Amino acid sequence: MSGNRWVDPAPFEGVRPRLPWWFFLPRWVKVVSLPIALVVVLVWLAVRLAVLAVRYPVAVICGVTVHLIYVHCGPWALVIVVLSATAGLVIWAGLHRPSFVRHGWHRVLTEWRRATVYVPQWRTVTRLAVLTKDSRGKEFRPKLRQVRSEGWRDRVRVKMVPAQSPEQWEARRDNLAHSFNAKSCRVRVLKPRVLELDFIHSDPLARAVPVPALSDDAATVNLKRVMVGRTETGRPWLLRLLGSQLLVVGVPGAGKGSVLWSIVWQLAPAIRAGLVRLVGIDPKGGMELGQCPDAFAKVVYDNGPDAVELLEEIAAEVKERASRYRGIRRLWARSTGEPFTVLIVDELADVIAYQTDKNLRDRATRAVQTITSQGRAPGFAVVAVVQDPRKEIVGFRHLFTTRVALRLDEPVQVDMVLGDGVRQRGAAAHEISENTPGVAWIKQDGHREPERARAFHVRDADLVELALFLGDATVHEFTGRPDGPEGMAA
Numbered sequence: 001m002s003g004n005r006w007v008d009p010a011p012f013e014g015v016r017p018r019l020p021w022w023f024f025l026p027r028w029v030k031v032v033s034l035p036i037a038l039v040v041v042l043v044w045l046a047v048r049l050a051v052l053a054v055r056y057p058v059a060v061i062c063g064v065t066v067h068l069i070y071v072h073c074g075p076w077a078l079v080i081v082v083l084s085a086t087a088g089l090v091i092w093a094g095l096h097r098p099s100f101v102r103h104g105w106h107r108v109l110t111e112w113r114r115a116t117v118y119v120p121q122w123r124t125v126t127r128l129a130v131l132t133k134d135s136r137g138k139e140f141r142p143k144l145r146q147v148r149s150e151g152w153r154d155r156v157r158v159k160m161v162p163a164q165s166p167e168q169w170e171a172r173r174d175n176l177a178h179s180f181n182a183k184s185c186r187v188r189v190l191k192p193r194v195l196e197l198d199f200i201h202s203d204p205l206a207r208a209v210p211v212p213a214l215s216d217d218a219a220t221v222n223l224k225r226v227m228v229g230r231t232e233t234g235r236p237w238l239l240r241l242l243g244s245q246l247l248v249v250g251v252p253g254a255g256k257g258s259v260l261w262s263i264v265w266q267l268a269p270a271i272r273a274g275l276v277r278l279v280g281i282d283p284k285g286g287m288e289l290g291q292c293p294d295a296f297a298k299v300v301y302d303n304g305p306d307a308v309e310l311l312e313e314i315a316a317e318v319k320e321r322a323s324r325y326r327g328i329r330r331l332w333a334r335s336t337g338e339p340f341t342v343l344i345v346d347e348l349a350d351v352i353a354y355q356t357d358k359n360l361r362d363r364a365t366r367a368v369q370t371i372t373s374q375g376r377a378p379g380f381a382v383v384a385v386v387q388d389p390r391k392e393i394v395g396f397r398h399l400f401t402t403r404v405a406l407r408l409d410e411p412v413q414v415d416m417v418l419g420d421g422v423r424q425r426g427a428a429a430h431e432i433s434e435n436t437p438g439v440a441w442i443k444q445d446g447h448r449e450p451e452r453a454r455a456f457h458v459r460d461a462d463l464v465e466l467a468l469f470l471g472d473a474t475v476h477e478f479t480g481r482p483d484g485p486e487g488m489a490a
C-alpha cells in the first residue's frame with residue numbers, strides 16, 4: 001500500500017504440477033496400450049541388464065558364479081573354488097605380470113572406479129562444472145560412456161550435449177581433475193560430439209629409462225623407426241629420421257642432450273657400418289657434441305665461418321644428390337650406396353640468430369633452410385636443438401616435420417613448437433616437472449594426437465662406451481671439399 005490507495009496483491013504464481021502427456025489420454029487407449037508399454041519396459045530392462053553385464057563383466061560373472069556354486073554345491077565348494085581362483089591369479093601374476101596387470105588387474109580397477117567414482121559423481125560434477133545445459137525446463141547432461149582404467153590414468157569417454165564444444169571441456173580440465181581426485185585431466189576429441197578425458201593419477205615416466213644394449217647389427221637400424229625412449233603408454237618412442245626433419249626445444253636442463261644422444265646411440269651400428277653419416281655443429285664450444293666426437297664424420301665447435309661453410313657444403317650436397325636422383329627415385333634408400341646423413345645442430349639459434357655477423361647469419365639461415373626443405377628425398381635429416389622457439393629465432397619452424405617439446409616455460413611456447421591446438425589436446429609441455437628431464441611432448445606431421453615420452457638417459461659412462469664402439473667406425477670421404485676447415489674434427 002502507498003498512502004490511502006489500495007494496491008492489488010500480486011496474483012499467486014505457484015508452479016503447476018506437470019503431468020505427463022499420456023495422463024490425458026482416454027481410458028480405453030490406456031487399456032489397449034498397456035501390454036505394448038509392458039513389452040517396451042521389459043525390453044528396456046533387458047537392454048539395461050546387457051549393458052550392465054558389458055560394463056561390469058568381472059563383477060557380473062563373479063557374482064553369478066558365486067551364487068550358482070553356493071546354491072548348487074554349498075559353502076565348502078565355494079571356499080575351494082575361491083581359494084583355487086586366488087591361487088590361479090597369483091600364479092598368472094608370477095608367470096606373466098604384464099598380461100595379468102593388463103587383462104586382470106586393470107579390468108577390475110576399471111569396474112571399481114566406474115562404480116565408485118565416475119557413476120556416482122558424474123551428474124553432480126558436470127552440473128557444478130556447468131557442463132550441463134537447461135532448455136525449456138529440460139536438462140541436457142553429457143553422457144558417461146566407456147571407462148578404462150590403466151592404473152596411472154583413467155580414460156573416460158564422454159558424449160557431449162548438443163551445441164557444446166571441446167573448448168568448454170578444456171576450460172574445465174582443472175575442475176574435473178580435482179573433482180575426480182586426479183592430478184590432471186587431458187581432453188581429446190575422438191569424433192564429433194565424443195571426447196575422451198584422461199584423468200592422470202601418476203606419471204609412468206617418473207623413472208629414468210636406461211639405454212638399451214648397443215647392437216652390433218646395422219640391419220637392426222630402421223631409419224623410419226628409431227627408438228629413442230619410451231612413451232607413457234609403455235610403447236617404444238619411435239622417431240622417423242628418413243623423410244623427416246626434427247626440431248627439439250627445451251629450456252636449459254630439460255634434457256635436450258638425452259634426445260640427441262639417444263638418436264646417436266640407436267644409429268651407432270649404422271654409423272659404424274658406414275650406412276649413416278653424422279655431421280655436427282656445436283656452437284657451445286663442444287660442450288655437448290665434444291663428448292663423443294668419434295660419432296661424427298665432421299663436427300664444428302663454434303658458430304663462425306667454419307660452421308657456415310659446413311652448412312653450405314651440406315646444402316650443396318643436398319642439391320647435387322637431388323639432381324642426380326631426379327626422375328630415378330623419390331626417396332633415399334640404402335641401395336643407393338650413399339650414406340644417410342644426419343646433421344645435428346646443438347643450439348641452432350647460435351648459428352642462425354645470435355651470430356653477430358649479418359652476412360654469416362644470413363648464409364647459415366639459407367643453408368639450413370635448403371637442407372630442411374630439400375633434404376628429405378636425397379637422404380638428409382636435420383636434428384636441430386633450440387632453447388628459444390620464437391619466430392624471430394627460428395622463422396622456419398614449419399619446415400620441421402617432427403617437433404619435440406621438452407620442458408618449456410610458458411604455454412605460448414608450447415603452441416610455437418607443437419602448433420596451434422596441440423596444447424589443448426593435452427600436450428602441456430610447460431607443465432613437465434623439473435624432476436623429469438628427458439620427458440617431452442612430440443608432434444609428428446600427419447599424426448593428429450601428440451605423444452608424451454621420455455628419452456633414454458644417456459650417461460657419461462654410456463658416451464664412453466659409445467666412443468669405444470665407434471672408435472673403429474668407417475671414415476667416409478666427404479665430397480666437395482677435400483681439406484676440412486679449421487675447428488673440425490673428422
Ligand SMILES: Nc1ncnc2c1ncn2[C@@H]1O[C@H](COP(=O)(O)OP(=O)(O)OP(=O)(O)O)[C@@H](O)[C@H]1O
Nearest residue numbers: 208251252253254255256257258437438455456457
Ligand atoms: N632422459 C633423461 N633421463 C634422466 N635424466 C636425464 C635425461 N636427460 C637428461 N637428464 C639429466 O638432466 C640433466 C640436464 O640434462 P641435459 O644437459 O641433457 O639438458 P639440456 O637440455 O641439454 O641442458 P643445456 O641446455 O644446459 O645443455 C643432466 O643431469 C642429465 O643427467
